[in-house]
Amino acid sequence: MMDDFSPPPEGNEQAHDTAAHDAAHDTARSAARSAARARLDRLWSAGTGFLGSRYAILGGAMSWVSERNLVSAISNAGGFGVLACGAMEPDRLAEEIAATQAMTSRPFGVNLITMHPRLDDLVRVCLAAKVTHVVLAGGIPPGPAIRAIKDGGARAIAFAPALVLAKRLVRMGVDALVIEGAEAGGHIGPVSLTVLAQEVLPFIRSVPVFVAGGLGRGEAILSYLEQGAAGAQLGTRFAASAESIAHDRFKAAFVRANARDAVASIQLDERFPVIPVRGLTNEGTRAFLRHQGETVRRFLDGEFTREQAQLEIEHFWAGSLRRAVIDGDVENGSVMAGQSVGMISAVQPVAAIIAELVEQAVDALVRRDNPAEEM
Numbered sequence: 001m002m003d004d005f006s007p008p009p010e011g012n013e014q015a016h017d018t019a020a021h022d023a024a025h026d027t028a029r030s031a032a033r034s035a036a037r038a039r040l041d042r043l044w045s046a047g048t049g050f051l052g053s054r055y056a057i058l059g060g061a062m063s064w065v066s067e068r069n070l071v072s073a074i075s076n077a078g079g080f081g082v083l084a085c086g087a088m089e090p091d092r093l094a095e096e097i098a099a100t101q102a103m104t105s106r107p108f109g110v111n112l113i114t115m116h117p118r119l120d121d122l123v124r125v126c127l128a129a130k131v132t133h134v135v136l137a138g139g140i141p142p143g144p145a146i147r148a149i150k151d152g153g154a155r156a157i158a159f160a161p162a163l164v165l166a167k168r169l170v171r172m173g174v175d176a177l178v179i180e181g182a183e184a185g186g187h188i189g190p191v192s193l194t195v196l197a198q199e200v201l202p203f204i205r206s207v208p209v210f211v212a213g214g215l216g217r218g219e220a221i222l223s224y225l226e227q228g229a230a231g232a233q234l235g236t237r238f239a240a241s242a243e244s245i246a247h248d249r250f251k252a253a254f255v256r257a258n259a260r261d262a263v264a265s266i267q268l269d270e271r272f273p274v275i276p277v278r279g280l281t282n283e284g285t286r287a288f289l290r291h292q293g294e295t296v297r298r299f300l301d302g303e304f305t306r307e308q309a310q311l312e313i314e315h316f317w318a319g320s321l322r323r324a325v326i327d328g329d330v331e332n333g334s335v336m337a338g339q340s341v342g343m344i345s346a347v348q349p350v351a352a353i354i355a356e357l358v359e360q361a362v363d364a365l366v367r368r369d370n371p372a373e374e375m
Contacts, residue, residue: 036365040222040358047231050155050176050208052107052132054078056231057221057354058178058210061085061111061135062186062336064325065239065246068096070350072103073243077351081108082135090121097129109133109157114141120148127152135178138187140165146173157210161189163199166209176208178233183214185236185278185338188264193224201228216340218360225361234357236338242349247328251347253280253335259342268292271306272299272313280335284320287332291316 041048047056059066059074061084071081083100085093093110100108110126112119114136123145126134134149135157149156155175160166166177179200181193191199193213201209201224208230215221221232239246240254263281266289267274274292279285292313299309317334324333348356 032366032370033362036362036369037358039365040225040361043222043225044231046208047210047229050230051080053080055354055358056080056210057357058082058109058212058231058233059238060184060212060233060235061137062235062239064322065244066111066235067245068100068103070238070241070244071100071108073241073350074238074354075104075106075108077354079350079354080133082133083108083110085110085112085116085122087113087116088122090118090125093122094125094129097125097131101129107132109135111135111137113138114145115139119145123148123152127154133157136174141169141172141174143172150175160200160209161191161196163203166200166204170204170207174207176210176230177204178210178212180233181211181213182264182276182278183339184212185239185262185341186336188213188276188278190276197224197227197229214339216343218357218362219364221357222361222364234340236340237344237353238350239337240341240344240347241353242347246325247330249328249330250325250335253330254337254341254344255346257337257341257344259339262337262339262341269296272296272310274313277317277334277336278338280330280337280341282331282333282335284317284332284334288316 044056048054055078057079059071059079059081061082063084063086066082066084071083074081083096088096097110110131112122112134115138116122123134131154133155136145137159141158146156150173157176157178158169158174160169160177160179169177179196180189181196182188182190183193193211197211210231210233211224211229212233215232215234216237224232238244240251244251257280261280262278264276264278265274268289269292295304295309295312298304299306304312320334321336323329324335
């Protein structure tokens with residue numbers, strides 16, 4: 001029998017030391033993650049302050065996809081959802097805004113196409129509904145539309161495909177810019193985000209600049225924040241989310257695809273321009289090439305005028321995005337997707353996607369400060 005002054009068994013002492021070490025390690029790890037998270041919050045504070053969201057992560061406006069369900073889910077998860085107006089008429093847009101507001105109390109934006117014949121009416125609908133941010137896309141926004149948005153108490157956001165246009169838009173009074181690289185899905189410009197960011201971010205400091213195109217992980221978002229971006233816009237990952245109304249076959253195509261499958265549409269003849277659109281290659285994209293070839297042949301044979309041939313080419317994809325997104329015809333429809341599609345391995349809830357992006361950014365900061373630390 002041991003008396004009161006006997007030393008504790010050696011095994012108990014070692015166990016105590018191990019437990020103390022583990023506790024100290026956990027405390028240090030928790031402190032490191034808290035510090036990294038605080039740094040991330042500082043890096044995108046200009047973006048979160050501008051958007052009024054917890055995270056400076058915008059949802060890209062995608063026709064047929066960015067409607068009330070997805071937009072409200074993004075905003076409710078701490079991001080910033082953006083409704084895609086597309087070809088909606090004012091009454092239809094008013095309905096969609098009201099339906100979204102019924103699903104979230106958080107701020108969200110509305111994306112308007114500048115070429116819409118009723119752009120002024122659409123702006124008035126947004127202002128009447130107290131939409132806080134209006135995104136003007138699809139061309140250089142008219143000055144009166146920018147002024148109307150700002151005079152109505154909302155903030156105007158525009159896309160800048162080059163530094164010279166970014167400076168012009170700032171002079172026109174836009175409150176923030178999005179620079180979108182050619183890696184993005186849907187209609188794209190000619191320059192990659194890595195190049196566009198180097199061209200624009202060092203020289204535009206007076207308004208927040210959000211980056212977009214090919215973004216699928218938090219580490220990439222972090223790298224652009226450290227270059228001066230205010231936040232990031234993602235579309236492809238959200239298109240395949242659980243809350244997206246896209247057809248199950250549409251989402252399954254995203255899960256199967258890799259980056260090389262997301263290609264830009266090909267222009268067969270320089271006399272007949274094709275607006276570049278990035279999507280998954282399928283029978284539809286192959287048929288489009290055949291259609292262009294046949295149309296050019298008929299033009300050369302005198303069956304079409306140049307204008308008729310151009311319209312024949314442009315009308316090929318009419319309704320094809322809806323066929324893919326809503327009807328699930330992923331072989332013949334237009335499956336618009338960015339090159340980040342290769343990073344989608346499963347259909348996830350929006351909240352899980354945003355949490356994952358944030359954790360990846362935090363992990364990257366922790367590893368940088370503690371290179372020997374295992375995550």
